[in-house]
Amino acid sequence: MPDPAPVTILLVEDDEVIRRSVAMALERYGYDVVVAGDGLSGLELFREGRFDLLLLDVMLPGLDGIGLCRRIRETGTDPILMMSARGDSLDVVSGLEAGADDYVVKPVDTSVLVARIRSLLRRATFVPPAREEPASEPGPADRLVFGDLTVLPAALEVYRDGEEIALAPTELRLLLEFAAHPGVVLNRQTLLRNVWDYGWDGDSRVVDLCVQRLRKKVGADRIETVRGFGYKLRR
Structure with missing residues (x-):
């Protein structure tokens, strides 16, 4: 259709x-x-x-x-x-x-x-899921802070050292996926499914190279490679 x-x-x-x-x-x-x-x-x-x-x-x-x-x-x-x-x-x-x-x-x-x-x-055109009840004050989910990196999921905004970072759609979705699971190792197949929306085990190079681009913008040491498993966002 x-x-x-x-x-x-x-x-x-x-x-x-x-x-x-x-x-x-x-x-x-x-x-x-x-x-x-x-x-x-x-x-x-x-x-x-x-x-x-x-x-x-x-x-x-x-x-x-x-x-x-x-x-x-x-x-x-x-x-x-x-x-x-x-x-x-x-x-x-x-x-x-x-x-x-x-x-x-x-x-x-x-x-x-x-x-x-x-x-x-x-x-x-990703839109974060709406809350059931509006919060009177910003809660933990409104502002995720990882060192000099601040992620505002609801606003779809990312700041480093107080300056907003321009991210391409896939880079933003990838960072939001990491930010939703800080410290958790996410393998390439999981990222392909959740970020790229692939229903199959696609070419993992798209993950690796997008992670490389994202590191250049948010800090090289912010996303850690766990050899043989995948990637995780440092808390």
Whole structure:
């Protein structure tokens, strides 16, 4: 069934056949799709418009998908889904390190692509569960403090040394998952299920690389690696 809310996707793909087929497939699911055939055109469209999600091919003429992702991340936290023709490890790692939230390998089945898009949109529009009764004063759950790091789950805000940190949707969901279980080791499969919304044991590289990006923003020693098991947030 089509999604009820209008969602606009920026698709940047240089192959005209793939670009048209992907755009038509997404439009059948109710999405509005704006297309670009190269990285520089995609960057210009991004700067001029407002998009709910960006779908970027890795191999683009001029400014490639990795470079485009980096340029977008300089000013925006918009959800980014990368497409790689080969599924090459270097492509995947480079895309995720550049700031992408997730990736798919082409050719990709439309149902799989739409499932990834919906999952990423849910992360981007995450709303914390409401309390049964409003608290008269801020309680422990309103402000979680871990050293110089302060997390406000209800406000979806994160501060380090008193300054707000801009986190991409997946980075924020990942931090909230850690903050909800301080000191508890969370394995990659748990994080894939709870953060990426994968119903299967997906590629754990997305977890590892998102943790790396998150560490750069919240402090390298704030999230600890427990070898052979997973990660935990230091109390």
